[in-house]
Amino acid sequence: MSILENRLLIEKLLKLRNKRGELVKFKLNSAQDYYWQKKTRRNLVLKARQKGLSKIIDADQLIDCLKKPTNAVVISHEREATSRLFEAVKGYIDGLEVKPVVSIDSKSALKFPKRGSSYFIGTAGQRAFGRGDTIHRAHLSECSFYNDLEKILAGISEACEYGQIDLETTPNGRDEFYTLWQKARSGLSPYTCIFIPWFIDLEYSVQNMTEKEKAGLSESVQKMFAIPDDDFVHLYTDEENLLISRVFNEHGFLLLPGQIKWRRYKIWDKGSLFFQEYPEDEVSCFLQTGRSVFSHIICDPSLQVPLDNIALIPPAKLAELKGRTLFAGVDGAEGTANGDRHCFAVIDAPADVAQAKVIFEIANNDPIDIFWLKVKRVLDEFNIQLAVEKNGVGVAHCRMAETLGVQFEEFITGAPNRPIMVSEYEESCRKEEIIESYPEAENEARDMVYISNDRAEARQGKHDDRMFARFIAWQIRKRPAPSITFF
Numbered sequence: 001m002s003i004l005e006n007r008l009l010i011e012k013l014l015k016l017r018n019k020r021g022e023l024v025k026f027k028l029n030s031a032q033d034y035y036w037q038k039k040t041r042r043n044l045v046l047k048a049r050q051k052g053l054s055k056i057i058d059a060d061q062l063i064d065c066l067k068k069p070t071n072a073v074v075i076s077h078e079r080e081a082t083s084r085l086f087e088a089v090k091g092y093i094d095g096l097e098v099k100p101v102v103s104i105d106s107k108s109a110l111k112f113p114k115r116g117s118s119y120f121i122g123t124a125g126q127r128a129f130g131r132g133d134t135i136h137r138a139h140l141s142e143c144s145f146y147n148d149l150e151k152i153l154a155g156i157s158e159a160c161e162y163g164q165i166d167l168e169t170t171p172n173g174r175d176e177f178y179t180l181w182q183k184a185r186s187g188l189s190p191y192t193c194i195f196i197p198w199f200i201d202l203e204y205s206v207q208n209m210t211e212k213e214k215a216g217l218s219e220s221v222q223k224m225f226a227i228p229d230d231d232f233v234h235l236y237t238d239e240e241n242l243l244i245s246r247v248f249n250e251h252g253f254l255l256l257p258g259q260i261k262w263r264r265y266k267i268w269d270k271g272s273l274f275f276q277e278y279p280e281d282e283v284s285c286f287l288q289t290g291r292s293v294f295s296h297i298i299c300d301p302s303l304q305v306p307l308d309n310i311a312l313i314p315p316a317k318l319a320e321l322k323g324r325t326l327f328a329g330v331d332g333a334e335g336t337a338n339g340d341r342h343c344f345a346v347i348d349a350p351a352d353v354a355q356a357k358v359i360f361e362i363a364n365n366d367p368i369d370i371f372w373l374k375v376k377r378v379l380d381e382f383n384i385q386l387a388v389e390k391n392g393v394g395v396a397h398c399r400m401a402e403t404l405g406v407q408f409e410e411f412i413t414g415a416p417n418r419p420i421m422v423s424e425y426e427e428s429c430r431k432e433e434i435i436e437s438y439p440e441a442e443n444e445a446r447d448m449v450y451i452s453n454d455r456a457e458a459r460q461g462k463h464d465d466r467m468f469a470r471f472i473a474w475q476i477r478k479r480p481a482p483s484i485t486f487f
Contacts (some may be wrong), residue, residue: 009063011028049198101113138163143177296430299438307346324383329411363440
């Protein structure tokens with residue numbers, strides 16, 4: 001059967017409960033219809049909350065299971081979400097007038113013996129998929145919230161080489177999904193980008209809110225809702241007028257007063273989190289929500305210099321770099337495959353130039369001795385003023401540097417140094433006094449937030465090793481070279 005026939009079967013056979021709990025026929029909404037028109041065998045779906053993308057993808061996979069031998073997989077980011085997806089699929093089956101023969105192998109697996117099909121729903125990290133599996137349909141739901149999307153996707157891609165893969169999610173900062181999205185947008189990926197903004201239909205509008213829903217809100221919100229539309233358009237902010245213009249020019253949608261009222265209420269309610277849960281464009285939705293440390297950072301990958309392979313550096317540039325002092329910091333880790341990374345970052349900050357540049361880094365999980373052999377090869381070629389974090393595992397790094405005869409300064413990143421080094425580096429980025437050259441480090445910067453007691457840290461599941469190597473290097477550029485040499 002064709003793709004069109006799958007859609008016809010979904011709308012003819014399946015029922016689902018709408019947001020108000022009513023059992024209705026499955027009729028594709030605007031967001032689902034847009035996805036259906038755009039989808040290919042490899043899809044990245046960036047979406048607003050509660051647009052029904054999981055519902056249509058899972059319904060499509062179920063129809064395939066009922067039609068022909070199909071192994072379908074749905075993966076979610078947490079157990080509760082996994083359970084909801086499984087119950088939704090079982091709900092589709094329960095609503096069929098003619099029910100197929102189904103056996104339930106477990107709380108998360110269905111089999112259709114007459115078709116030789118299976119439908120497995122699991123939680124990210126629960127099971128690895130790879131060469132031993134054959135998958136025809138795979139749906140990775142809310143994949144931005146997986147702890148290791150890259151690893152999971154590698155197994156799924158191998159198992160589903162000739163099938164269809166859908167990755168759908170609301171944004172979650174500049175994470176692995178962001179990297180996949182950027183590659184696809186650059187034409188360097190087999191995946192198709194499908195962006196679903198909140199305004200793709202009229203669902204998110206005051207007109208679609210029930211009186212009961214409105215009554216539960218504050219007096220100020222209700223007063224705003226009560227303003228006649230003809231009067232409200234004259235109360236639009238400059239930012240709202242710019243949004244209306246951009247949406248019309250880029251998408252052909254004219255945002256109505258009821259939608260702007262709903263948007264204003266949601267921003268009052270959710271603050272900056274609104275732009276993540278209800279994306280309006282493909283840039284702002286990926287910015288870290290909450291009290292981000294870095295409000296502005298420029299990244300230019302062309303500034304990278306391969307200090308570990310001087311044969312690739314143009315002679316004039318090499319002579320220039322060898323003729324002055326560079327600054328470097330090391331943020332060390334244990335050197336285990338699944339742990340944090342070590343990072344050695346080098347900054348070129350000439351005294352007579354307004355802008356400094358991050359020009360080189362080594363970031364890996366190598367054993368400590370191997371990491372330092374790579375670092376030393378660079379140190380041997382250039383005049384580099386180096387500082388090494390001594391906190392925790394940093395003691396082992398300092399000892400290894402001593403063993404190799406490296407000249408360095410020990411650096412403590414705890415209080416009171418930590419807030420100073422973070423704030424000064426942020427200020428320098430904001431003022432464009434230092435330019436980044438590694439996108440991975442830019443992502444780390446944007447993932448740093450202020451938590452309790454105003455402590456700057458990477459948000460949960462993210463790393464900050466690249467940034468702390470840079471913080472250290474930026475601090476020591478202001479200090480005289482250390483007088484102690486280790487042999």
